[in-house]
Amino acid sequence: MNIDCNIDGSVDVTGCKLSIYPMSDNFAGIITNAIHQLDALKLPVWQKTDLFSTTYRGRQENVVNIVKAACQLAYTESVHTVYELTFSKGCPGDTDADHYLNEEITPIKFEHELPNIPVACKYSFYAFGDADYMKDIEKIVNMAEDKGLNPEGMHYATKLTGSIDDLFDYFNEALSYAHEHIRHYVMEVTISVNSPSEG
Structure with a gap:
């Protein structure tokens, strides 16, 4: 993971780097x-696609909504797909998306309803600059647990299972809590659908 930080950025920008592996x-x-x-929706976030992933940055709720929609749009029945997400907030180098923080929260709307697919997820949360981070x-x-995602501890990560709707609702709530209590944090997420290892 390479996060380029300097001392001039906005601590309010939420970023997510998304990679999709069907x-x-x-x-x-x-x-x-x-x-x-x-892309066709011209959504209110900064974005850039490179060799490895697409990065979205801006207002937290918009970033979470867009990343969730990307996962749903890439879902193909019976195709095992893995999604890698890196959420970050508080990095002082996040300057390119400052003006997107004033955008309204924009729901993602398509003519067809996006699927509420079952998912398995592992994630790790890292807090920087806070001595008593474990309580957070x-x-x-x-x-x-309150979202019904059945958290299970594992080495270096926590496993979650449930629907993609509940998972991203949880991400939004967790990121909001972290923004109020942690100066700089990163959440690394791996989501799997249609894995042959399940069942």
Whole structure:
């Protein structure tokens, strides 16, 4: 993970770097179709696609909504797909998206309803610059229990299972809590759908 920080940025910008890995011969078409559908909406975030991923930055709720929609749009029935997400907030280098913080919260709307798919997820939460960070991480994990996501401890991560709607609702709540209590944090997330290892 490479996060470029300096002392001049805005601590209010939420960022997410998203990578999509469909286990399909048509992986490129699945990924580009999802990204192009989102691009066509001209959503109120800063974004850039590179060799590895697409980065979205701006107001927290808009970033979470867009990343969730990207995952749903890339979902293909019976195709095992993995999504890698890195959420970050408080990095003093996040200057490119400052003006997007004034945008309204924008729901994602398509002519067809996006699927509320079952997901498995592992995530790790990292707090920077706070000595007593474990109490906040414990609170964030307990919020997942309240969402019915069945958190299970594992080495270096926590596993969650449930629907994509509940998962991203939880991400939004967890990020809001973190913004109020932690100066700078990163959340690393891996989401899996249609894994042959399940069941």
